[in-house]
Amino acid sequence: MVDKFVMPDGVExxxxxxxxxDILPTILDLYDYHKVFIICSKTLxxxxxxxxxxxxxxxxxxxxxxxxxxxxxxxxxxxxxAVQIRDSGADVMLTIGGGSVLDFAxxxxxxxxxxxxxKEELLTRGKSGQNADRTEYLGVSKAQPVIRQIxxxxxxxxxxxxxxxxxxxxxxxxxxxxxxxxxxxQVIIYxxxxxxxxxxxxxxxxxxxxxxxxxxxxxxxxxxxxANILASHxxxxxxxxxxxxxxxxxxxxxxxxxxxxxWYVGVVVMAMANQHGFSHALAHVxxxxxxxxxxxxxxxxxxxxxxxxxxxxxxxxxxxxxxxGRPGVKFSEMLTDLLVELEMPTTLAELGVTxxxxxxxxxxxxxxxxxxxxxxxxxxxxxxxxxVFKIALGA
Numbered sequence: 036m037v038d039k040f041v042m043p044d045g046v047e048x049x050x051x052x053x054x055x056x057d058i059l060p061t062i063l064d065l066y067d068y069h070k071v072f073i074i075c076s077k078t079l080x081x082x083x084x085x086x087x088x089x090x091x092x093x094x095x096x097x098x099x100x101x102x103x104x105x106x107x108x109x110x111x112x113x114x115x116x117a118v119q120i121r122d123s124g125a126d127v128m129l130t131i132g133g134g135s136v137l138d139f140a141x142x143x144x145x146x147x148x149x150x151x152x153x154k155e156e157l158l159t160r161g162k163s164g165q166n167a168d169r170t171e172y173l174g175v176s177k178a179q180p181v182i183r184q185i186x187x188x189x190x191x192x193x194x195x196x197x198x199x200x201x202x203x204x205x206x207x208x209x210x211x212x213x214x215x216x217x218x219x220x221q222v223i224i225y226x227x228x229x230x231x232x233x234x235x236x237x238x239x240x241x242x243x244x245x246x247x248x249x250x251x252x253x254x255x256x257x258x259x260x261x262a263n264i265l266a267s268h269x270x271x272x273x274x275x276x277x278x279x280x281x282x283x284x285x286x287x288x289x290x291x292x293x294x295x296x297x298w299y300v301g302v303v304v305m306a307m308a309n310q311h312g313f314s315h316a317l318a319h320v321x322x323x324x325x326x327x328x329x330x331x332x333x334x335x336x337x338x339x340x341x342x343x344x345x346x347x348x349x350x351x352x353x354x355x356x357x358x359x360g361r362p363g364v365k366f367s368e369m370l371t372d373l374l375v376e377l378e379m380p381t382t383l384a385e386l387g388v389t390x391x392x393x394x395x396x397x398x399x400x401x402x403x404x405x406x407x408x409x410x411x412x413x414x415x416x417x418x419x420x421x422x423v424f425k426i427a428l429g430a
Contacts, residue, residue: 040261043305044198045183045217049298052291055131055187055226056092062185062222063096063127070098072125074116074140076132077102079189083232086131089187099123104132106328108139108202110154110211117146120182127183130220133190133233133241134329138200140184141218148181148216154204163199163214174199174214186220189233190241191273191293192330193248195223196301203323209399210319219305225298227290235284239277239377240330242293244318246273247337249300251311253351254344256411262306265299267358272296274359274373281377313414313423314340316405324396325388334379335386339427341367349411382429393424 050058063071071093073086080086080102090097101119105112120128120143130140142161146152149160162175188195198218201210230238252266273296279289314336321336322329344350345367352366361369374381383393397420400406407415414423 040259040306043196043219043302045219045221046196046223048222050222050224051295051298053224053226055224055229056089058224059089059093059129059185062224063093066127066221068127069096070124070126071096071129072120072123072127073097073100073129073131074104074136074143074184075100075102075130076104076136076189078234079131079232085229085232089129089131098125104135104139106135108135108142108200109205110142110157110202111205113139113142113146113202114152114154114157117143118152121147125182127185129185129187131187131189131229133188133237134192134194137184137186137188137194137220138202140186141198141200141215142202142213144180144182144184144218145176145213145215148178149176158204158211158213161213161215163212174216176214176216178216180215180217183217183221185222185224187224187226187229188294188297189230190238190330191297192241192244192333193297193301193304195220195297196304201319210323225291225294227287227294230290230294231284231287235281236378237328237330238284239281240328240334240379242273242277242280243337243374243377243379244330244333245293245297245300246270246277247314247333248304248311249273249296250337250355251315251340252300252303252307253355254312254340254411255307255310255409257310259306262303265303267355269296269300269303270355271358272299278373278376310409311405312340312344312410313406316403317400317423320396320400320403320406321383321388324399325386325392327386327388331380331386332383334374335381335383335427338367338370338374338381339423341370342426343414343423344412347412383424383427384429388428390424390428390430393421393428397421397424
């Protein structure tokens with residue numbers, strides 16, 4: 036049993052079911068921020084009016100905007116962004132976007148705090164790890180941040196709750212773990228109207244990623260009682276409300292419930308300090324290696340892990356299916372039904388991944404502690420991973 040509950044490193048306020056445009060001036064006044072640099076997704080910036088509406092509301096407090104983030108926050112983009120924000124004289128970053136945008140701001144914060152403006156400096160000074168009992172993130176950097184972020188998340192994969200992240204090294208196509216002191220947003224604003232403007236498929240796939248985090252928080256060797264309560268509620272909210280969003284992307288109640296689930300499991304992700312089954316970490320290997328969206332990979336690996344744990348006496352699957360009102364149903368069948376209803380992938384083969392590619396990934400997967408160290412059914416060897424990938428490929 037884990038006897039320590041670690042709160043997120045940096046979050047001070049959360050505004051739920053709020054209008055971001057209405058509440059932002061009050062938040063900026065509260066923290067005495069006057070020079071706002073906006074980091075946003077290219078889609079939101081070029082295909083919606085969301086960013087412009089917020090710029091109009093904040094007026095001359097906005098001193099810069101960038102949407103040059105990129106999938107998986109490539110390190111080269113982080114360095115460019117850090118220099119741009121440094122030279123602007125901004126006193127706060129406002130992020131409007133999903134996981135890549137949120138993580139991008141964490142890495143910019145790290146670069147500015149550590150004055151790390153090359154790839155080598157950033158990766159060295161932000162190197163992350165965990166303490167001996169795996170209940171806290173650790174990092175080389177100890178300096179208090181020179182800049183923070185206020186976040187308006189537009190996805191549901193919990194990147195808004197962790198100070199750590201995994202930018203992709205564009206040369207190796209591998210993700211690198213970085214930890215930023217107080218890297219989670221200082222303020223999180225959950226605006227269901229803005230969430231509803233996220234492209235539906237992306238929104239649903241990140242919701243499944245959040246669901247995967249929730250399930251993983253229950254499928255651990257050393258559960259925590261409070262984490263179990265929050266994770267169980269998150270599972271129920273995701274399973275009940277993601278199909279509602281699929282049927283009606285303007286369903287404000289369903290969107291708000293999904294953001295509430297994201298909040299619950301975001302806190303749990305930190306409390307459990309990455310004590311998750313392999314699906315959580317393996318997605319960090321597969322997505323950049325195969326050049327596939329992280330959340331799409333998560334859909335498949337969530338289902339793969341459910342199949343991997345079938346028949347295991349210590350599996351909490353029975354507890355989860357009873358919670359969802361489907362006692363006696365195989366958990367993997369229930370997840371398959373959900374993914375099909377959401378029109379999400381169920382195999383890596385659907386995403387174009389080949390058996391040969393999975394062989395190439397195995398050494399990199401074995402190097403990730405999160406893949407091999409917290410599974411209630413062991414995944415320790417290359418042969419174990421071959422068996423996992425066989426399930427994931429749909430073979």
